[in-house]
Amino acid sequence: MLTFVFGFLVEKRSKTPLPPLGGGTSLQQAVSASSAEMKTDTSGLFTVFGHAYAYKILSHKTYMVIPKSSSGEDRARPESLSMIFGIGLIFFDSARIDNPDFEIRVRPL
Numbered sequence: 001m002l003t004f005v006f007g008f009l010v011e012k013r014s015k016t017p018l019p020p021l022g023g024g025t026s027l028q029q030a031v032s033a034s035s036a037e038m039k040t041d042t043s044g045l046f047t048v049f050g051h052a053y054a055y056k057i058l059s060h061k062t063y064m065v066i067p068k069s070s071s072g073e074d075r076a077r078p079e080s081l082s083m084i085f086g087i088g089l090i091f092f093d094s095a096r097i098d099n100p101d102f103e104i105r106v107r108p109l
Helices: 045-055 072-085
Strands: 002-005 008-012 031-038 061-067 088-092 103-106
Touching (some): 061 072, 072 103
């Protein structure tokens, strides 16, 4: 189950209860927060990386989403940075709004 809350995707992972915290009641489900920084134009793709890296503080998984229409040089840099820093990378077709054809290139750690 995915829920969009305050710019984050919140995924309920399991139904097994977690141990009680400080003698209180136990939590019924673990929560995983995912965030994404999406850029619809090809200018400032390095800014996408900076924002996505900052989101890693608040999220379990973070993604950069950039258009496929960016040049080979502009695509190579975010791809290598995403592999080094454990950020997911997704390419999409910004010209086709009805079907953006998302393509996951790098999965986050």
